[in-house]
Amino acid sequence: MKKGQNRENLVDQCIVARGGGIGMARIKRLIDLPKVQLNRSDPTPLNRQIERQLRELILSGDLRAQMRLPSTRQLADGLGCSRGTVVGAIEQLIAEGFLISSSRSGTFVVGPLRAAVDRRGDKQAARPVKPVRLSHLGEFLAEARRPTYRPGTAFSTGSPDVADFPFGRWSRLCRSVWRQPPLDAVYNQDPAGYLPLRRAIAAYLHDTRGTRFEPSNVFITSGSQQGLDLVARLLLNEGDLVWMEEPGFIEARYALRSVGAGAVAVPVDSEGLSVTEGRRRAADAKLAIVTPSHQYPMGMIMSYARRMELLDWARQAEAWILEDDYDSESRHSGAPLPALQALDADETVIYMGTFSKALFSSLRIGYLVLPPRLMERFCRARYNLDPFTSLMAQPVLTRFIEDGHFATYIQKIRRKFAARRESVVAAARDYFGDAFEFQGDKAGLYVTAVFSGPLRGRPDDEAARKALAAGVVVAPLSSYYQGPPTAQGLILGFGSIDEKTSRAGMATLSSVIDR
Numbered sequence: 001m002k003k004g005q006n007r008e009n010l011v012d013q014c015i016v017a018r019g020g021g022i023g024m025a026r027i028k029r030l031i032d033l034p035k036v037q038l039n040r041s042d043p044t045p046l047n048r049q050i051e052r053q054l055r056e057l058i059l060s061g062d063l064r065a066q067m068r069l070p071s072t073r074q075l076a077d078g079l080g081c082s083r084g085t086v087v088g089a090i091e092q093l094i095a096e097g098f099l100i101s102s103s104r105s106g107t108f109v110v111g112p113l114r115a116a117v118d119r120r121g122d123k124q125a126a127r128p129v130k131p132v133r134l135s136h137l138g139e140f141l142a143e144a145r146r147p148t149y150r151p152g153t154a155f156s157t158g159s160p161d162v163a164d165f166p167f168g169r170w171s172r173l174c175r176s177v178w179r180q181p182p183l184d185a186v187y188n189q190d191p192a193g194y195l196p197l198r199r200a201i202a203a204y205l206h207d208t209r210g211t212r213f214e215p216s217n218v219f220i221t222s223g224s225q226q227g228l229d230l231v232a233r234l235l236l237n238e239g240d241l242v243w244m245e246e247p248g249f250i251e252a253r254y255a256l257r258s259v260g261a262g263a264v265a266v267p268v269d270s271e272g273l274s275v276t277e278g279r280r281r282a283a284d285a286k287l288a289i290v291t292p293s294h295q296y297p298m299g300m301i302m303s304y305a306r307r308m309e310l311l312d313w314a315r316q317a318e319a320w321i322l323e324d325d326y327d328s329e330s331r332h333s334g335a336p337l338p339a340l341q342a343l344d345a346d347e348t349v350i351y352m353g354t355f356s357k358a359l360f361s362s363l364r365i366g367y368l369v370l371p372p373r374l375m376e377r378f379c380r381a382r383y384n385l386d387p388f389t390s391l392m393a394q395p396v397l398t399r400f401i402e403d404g405h406f407a408t409y410i411q412k413i414r415r416k417f418a419a420r421r422e423s424v425v426a427a428a429r430d431y432f433g434d435a436f437e438f439q440g441d442k443a444g445l446y447v448t449a450v451f452s453g454p455l456r457g458r459p460d461d462e463a464a465r466k467a468l469a470a471g472v473v474v475a476p477l478s479s480y481y482q483g484p485p486t487a488q489g490l491i492l493g494f495g496s497i498d499e500k501t502s503r504a505g506m507a508t509l510s511s512v513i514d515r
């Protein structure tokens with residue numbers, strides 16, 4: 001065949017060496033090499049096309065172990081391409097371990113590749129999936145509920161709507177930061193994260209929440225869940241007890257269970273977590289997880305007296321308090337509340353914040369503010385687990401805060417959420433009258449409607465199921481309890497819905513929940 005001739009189907013010849021390895025071939029047999037085709041309209045370079053097809057032929061078993069390939073010159077002639085193109089493909093397959101070459105005897109398919117070929121064959125035959133047995137912990141973690149956030153759907157909870165987020169500005173900041181990136185961002189070795197961001201967070205919290213700490217005590221995490229996980233791993237032993245608000249953020253149990261710690265449900269009342277009840281149930285607990293600025297999910301603010309009581313207990317019990325301040329930026333009116341951390345004279349409070357609610361959760365940036373006595377140990381431990389949170393967004397977020405965009409944005413969404421909460425409550429009054437009792441401070445991205453009047457005592461999970469079947473997402477209040485629920489109701493998220501959607505959602509709800 002003439003060089004340069006473009007043959008569609010090249011049936012080439014190959015020599016099988018039987019009864020020995022390279023150089024030991026005694027019985028030689030000519031066999032057909034299945035089709036190798038070059039497609040010149042495909043933008044894939046010719047050497048890559050040859051390489052890919054030969055690899056497929058070897059993996060499928062069409063080219064068997066110990067087959068000898070024709071010479072590169074023969075292959076090039078047959079395919080109508082240059083010898084260099086074929087050599088490139090063959091060298092790549094030699095480097096990947098599919099072929100072996102000897103200067104005296106030629107190029108051979110490496111064997112045995114049978115196992116790999118069999119595995120591929122098995123996969124293609126779609127065998128029944130073998131059940132996977134995870135560790136006991138793995139089974140528990142894998143049971144965890146999956147995110148059910150449905151932006152734009154009434155009344156899904158989760159991240160806020162980003163319709164007003166200044167993505168243009170954010171992308172300009174990304175470009176400006178990464179065009180000539182700060183070297184401390186490129187070569188970061190600090191497990192606590194990017195220092196300028198830690199400074200910006202410390203300044204922001206000092207101004208808005210009255211917190212007292214140095215930027216060096218801010219420890220960047222990939223969101224609150226990771227902060228919680230680190231706190232559990234580094235401060236708790238197997239069998240230790242932890243106070244958790246009831247109802248509360250029950251996802252915290254996954255971090256506790258990971259270290260074998262036990263969650264003690266401590267009821268909340270109108271002033272927040274009942275310290276008296278906590279002392280009665282587990283006075284010697286090692287940690288209390290609380291949401292003092294906006295109790296999750298009942299929405300009340302922890303009273304000053306209760307805060308002092310909690311701090312007293314922690315000092316006496318030599319326990320830690322984890323202050324989960326998940327959405328305090330979005331208080332709808334009035335000044336943001338001082339943090340519990342601001343009252344802590346004994347270095348017992350670990351403050352935990354996140355940008356998931358104020359900006360968006362896929363950013364995966366949160367932080368812990370650690371008492372100075374914990375900082376160094378946390379840094380070392382974090383470095384050994386997962387050195388630090390990605391530095392791609394940290395310098396951009398720093399500029400976003402420093403240039404005042406964060407504060408402006410927060411002001412804007414606070415007004416928006418205040419209006420949205422009003423419209424959900426107004427629609428609920430119209431459709432449900434006094435069957436819902438709204439709880440909590442005007443803050444955050446959800447409102448909790450406790451069943452009262454004609455709905456008192458009705459099972460909320462059944463209501464949530466019916467609502468979901470009708471296309472409305474509501475979280476049943478009972479699912480936030482570890483023990484038997486003392487109230488039934490619905491958590492109504494309004495982060496990503498406008499007034500029209502919320503009225504339509506409420507109409508659907510009222511048609512599926514009978515009073």
Ligand SMILES: Cc1ncc(COP(=O)(O)O)c(C=O)c1O
Pocket residue numbers: 158222223224225226249291296324326353354355356361365366
């Ligand atoms: C009370 C509370 N704490 C913490 C988190 C976790 O936030 P992050 O996205 O930062 O892990 C959430 C998320 O919904 C939450 O509701």
